[in-house]
Structure formats: C-alpha cells, structure tokens
Amino acid sequence: MSSITGSGTLSLRDNGGTVEYNLNNTSWSAVSAWPIIIVNDGINTLKVLFTTDITLTTSSQYFICGSDSIQFGDTVLNADGSRPIIAINGVGSYPGLIQNGTDVTNGYTNISIYNLNIVSLTSSLLNNGGWIGQTRFANGATDIVPEL
Numbered sequence: 001m002s003s004i005t006g007s008g009t010l011s012l013r014d015n016g017g018t019v020e021y022n023l024n025n026t027s028w029s030a031v032s033a034w035p036i037i038i039v040n041d042g043i044n045t046l047k048v049l050f051t052t053d054i055t056l057t058t059s060s061q062y063f064i065c066g067s068d069s070i071q072f073g074d075t076v077l078n079a080d081g082s083r084p085i086i087a088i089n090g091v092g093s094y095p096g097l098i099q100n101g102t103d104v105t106n107g108y109t110n111i112s113i114y115n116l117n118i119v120s121l122t123s124s125l126l127n128n129g130g131w132i133g134q135t136r137f138a139n140g141a142t143d144i145v146p147e148l
Contacts, residue, residue, distance in 0.1 A: 007042020096134035106140030
C-alpha cells in the first residue's frame with residue numbers, strides 16, 4: 001500500500017504499463033504499491049487528474065480516500081472531447097476504483113468524480129462492488145459528486 005499526501009494537483013499516467021504520478025508538476029515517480037491512499041493536506045480540493053489512459057490489471061489497483069476534499073478527474077473534457085479511459089483488464093472480483101468508507105468506517109466528505117470512462121476488459125466485480133465506487137462508497141459522508 002502506498003500513500004500520497006499533498007495539495008494542488010496529483011497527476012497520474014500510464015508509462016508503458018507502469019502507473020506513475022507527480023504532485024504539482026514535480027518529477028514522475030512509479031507507484032510502488034497498491035492500493036494508493038490519497039490524502040489532501042491543503043485547504044483547497046486536491047485534484048487527481050489522469051493525463052493518459054490507464055490500464056489496471058490486479059484487484060489491488062485502486063484508490064483510497066484518506067481525507068476530505070479530493071476530486072478525481074477533471075471538470076472539463078480532454079481537448080479532443082474525450083475522457084481519460086481507465087481500463088480494468090483481466091481482473092476477477094474487482095472491488096471498484098475508489099474506496100471512500102467501509103461497512104465499519106464512514107467516508108470522507110467533499111469527494112468528487114468527474115469525466116472518467118471506466119472500461120471492463122474481461123473483468124468482473126466483487127460482490128456488491130461497482131466499477132467506480134466500492135461497496136459502502138460514501139458511507140455516512142456528505143457532498144459527494146459523481147459526475148461521469
């Protein structure tokens with residue numbers, strides 16, 4: 001499990017099958033372990049932007065909200081009118097892209113999801129899971145905006 005803490009913009013990309021990230025236009029680093037806990041330590045919303053299409057190939061490749069005020073995806077489409085594609089490829093019992101709350105913990109507030117295109121390639125969902133939100137997504141939370 002990895003943790004990324006910061007404010008501003010967290011960018012993600014697929015670089016030849018390796019998912020990499022940078023925070024506020026710093027150098028790119030490979031994601032070392034999945035899932036990734038994302039924590040906003042700033043006053044404003046932390047934007048998690050997908051700069052390329054990304055392919056996920058294991059059930060542990062997902063994101064965990066570790067604080068309030070996180071935005072996944074951009075409020076505008078790509079310049080060509082498309083959305084970033086997040087492909088779930090060959091994964092059985094995928095739990096969902098984003099965990100925000102569980103059956104024993106409440107989710108964080110002010111979590112937004114914009115303009116992401118989730119595609120299943122010979123994959124299946126975990127019981128009661130969803131391609132975007134995991135089971136119990138936003139449990140006890142407020143101000144959740146899923147605009148896909």
